[in-house]
Structure formats: structure tokens, C-alpha cells
Amino acid sequence: MPITVHKLSSRLGAVVEGVDLSDDHPRPEVVADLRSALNAHKALFFDDVNLNDAAQERVASFFGDITRAHPTVPAAAGTRNVLAVDSETSRSNQWHTDVTFVVNPPQVSTLRSVITTPYGGETLIADSGGAYRDLPESLRALADSLRAVHTNAYDYARPQRSATQAQQEHHRQFVSKIYEVEHPVVRVHPLTGERGLFIGGFVRNLVGLPKSDSQELLQIFQRYVTRPENVIRWRWAPNQLLIFDNRITQHYAIDNYDDLPRLLHRVTVAGDVPVGVDGRASRQLVGDPSDYSVIAEVAA
Numbered sequence: 001m002p003i004t005v006h007k008l009s010s011r012l013g014a015v016v017e018g019v020d021l022s023d024d025h026p027r028p029e030v031v032a033d034l035r036s037a038l039n040a041h042k043a044l045f046f047d048d049v050n051l052n053d054a055a056q057e058r059v060a061s062f063f064g065d066i067t068r069a070h071p072t073v074p075a076a077a078g079t080r081n082v083l084a085v086d087s088e089t090s091r092s093n094q095w096h097t098d099v100t101f102v103v104n105p106p107q108v109s110t111l112r113s114v115i116t117t118p119y120g121g122e123t124l125i126a127d128s129g130g131a132y133r134d135l136p137e138s139l140r141a142l143a144d145s146l147r148a149v150h151t152n153a154y155d156y157a158r159p160q161r162s163a164t165q166a167q168q169e170h171h172r173q174f175v176s177k178i179y180e181v182e183h184p185v186v187r188v189h190p191l192t193g194e195r196g197l198f199i200g201g202f203v204r205n206l207v208g209l210p211k212s213d214s215q216e217l218l219q220i221f222q223r224y225v226t227r228p229e230n231v232i233r234w235r236w237a238p239n240q241l242l243i244f245d246n247r248i249t250q251h252y253a254i255d256n257y258d259d260l261p262r263l264l265h266r267v268t269v270a271g272d273v274p275v276g277v278d279g280r281a282s283r284q285l286v287g288d289p290s291d292y293s294v295i296a297e298v299a300a
């Protein structure tokens with residue numbers, strides 16, 4: 001049976017049916033169909049997936065080698081490669097692309113709903129390729145020429161003064177090793193050739209610009225990413241899987257569910273080193289992430 005794809009918006013997102021992700025031995029055509037659906041839609045949602053942690057790792061590995069859970073945060077109990085995205089320890093209510101503070105951020109992230117909230121707790125996903133195309137030509141040319149420094153030791157995930165002990169401990173782990181990397185502001189997607197704004201919550205500054213200019217320019221670019229036309233809003237139910245292309249999207253977990261528990265399990269796929277429109281690759285400035293992730297070869 002061919003897979004069925006129901007689009008969620010003109011720019012990104014689709015609900016996929018007709019695939020049994022719990023099948024241990026999917027046909028190669030199914031994996032190829034999923035890969036091309038991800039290239040086309042950037043974020044794929046699946047209902048009633050019936051996966052455990054090991055099965056989620058197996059599904060993620062359709063797309064390449066999987067990474068360890070996180071460069072600094074320990075894996076969920078009993079796993080090596082699963083990160084618990086747990087409202088008890090952190091709330092990712094910042095626009096970001098996953099783990100962009102390493103030289104080869106994950107190419108794909110998978111999120112599986114374990115505990116969902118009766119209201120709120122949606123995930124927003126934005127199309128950074130659409131954002132790039134929306135830029136006026138002069139801003140596009142400017143973005144093409146810029147590089148940005150990303151780090152894990154910046155505003156993202158810094159706890160509020162009112163943070164609980166669990167949140168403070170999570171943050172202490174998060175910054176227990178410091179990473180800094182220089183990425184192009186515009187990344188060329190290695191499989192589709194599409195250009196996208198590659199910024200988000202871990203960006204500290206644009207290279208070679210005064211801090212204030214850097215902040216203002218980043219805000220301008222980011223406004224294009226988060227235009228409603230570029231964003232979908234996913235309301236979680238239990239037993240769902242989201243697979244998104246971390247090379248050309250940003251996401252945001254809305255903190256609108258009070259103190260209710262919310263738990264997603266995340267498994268990520270090792271990424272390639274980003275390349276800008278001028279062919280220049282990213283470079284690690286501080287820290288060595290090689291024990292977190294292998295560097296993916298770009299598939300033809």
C-alpha cells in the first residue's frame with residue numbers, strides 16, 4: 001500500500017498514513033517514500049505509532065546513524081540515545097533548531113508523545129526555507145554573506161529566577177561543557193538544494209558586526225521565520241510521532257499548560273556539516289562534539 005500524505009499547510013507539514021512504523025522490517029520503498037515526503041514537507045506526523053524507545057531509535061535510523069541523546073544532557077533512564085523532553089526539567093518555549101551549537105547538528109529530529117496535556121502544550125514548527133524566499137532581495141543577499149556564532153551557553157534554556165531545583169539542575173547539565181560553532185546564516189539543504197535561514201535560539205551573534213547591529217538583524221531575519229504563513233501548530237495526542245527536518249525548520253514548544261506534566265521522547269539523526277551559498281562549511285570554535293554524533297555523509 002502506498003503511503004498517503006495529507007498536507008497541513010501550503011509551506012510545510014503533513015500527516016502520513018498507510019505506514020506501519022512498528023514493522024521491524026519495512027520495505028526499502030517505504031523508507032525511500034518517507035525520505036522524499038520529509039524532503040517535500042519538512043515535518044511529518046504519524047498517529048497511533050505504537051513505538052517504544054528502541055523502536056523509535058529504529059525508525060530514526062531509517063534516515064541515518066542516530067546521535068547520542070544530547071552533547072551534555074544524560075540519556076533517559078535505560079537508554080543511550082533517547083532524550084526526555086520533560087516539562088519537569090525544561091520548557092523549550094524559544095524558537096530554535098536542535099543542537100545548532102555543534103558543527104554538525106542533527107539532520108532529523110523525531111519526537112514521540114509519551115505524556116500529553118489535556119490542553120495546550122502544542123509544538124510550533126516553522127519553515128526557514130519559506131522565510132528565506134520571503135526576504136526582499138537585498139536582505140537575502142545580505143543574509144547570504146553572513147555567518148553566525150551559535151553556543152549552548154546563551155539565553156536559550158537559561159532558567160528564570162523562579163525555576164525549580166529540577167530546572168536549575170537541568171540547566172547546570174546543559175552548560176556543563178561549552179560548545180561554540182560558526183555556521184552560515186543561509187544554509188543550502190544538501191538533499192534538495194533549498195536555501196534556508198539557519199539561525200534560532202542558540203545564535204549569540206553575527207560575525208564581524210557590532211552587538212546591537214547583530215541583534216537587530218537577527219530579529220529582522222527571525223521575524224520572517226515566524227510569520228504565520230511559515231508556521232504550523234501541532235496539538236499532541238498520546239502515541240504520535242513527529243519527524244522533522246532539522247536542517248530547514250525551527251520549532252517552539254508553547255508553555256501554555258500550567259503545571260501539567262508533558263513528556264516527549266526525542267531521538268535525533270546525525271547531521272552533515274552545513275554549507276553556505278558560497279560553499280563555505282561550518283566550523284567548530286569551542287568544544288569537540290565528536291563523541292555526540294558522527295558526521296553524516298551527504299547522500300546523493
Ligand SMILES: [Fe+2]
Binds near residue numbers: 092098
Ligand atoms: Fe527542540
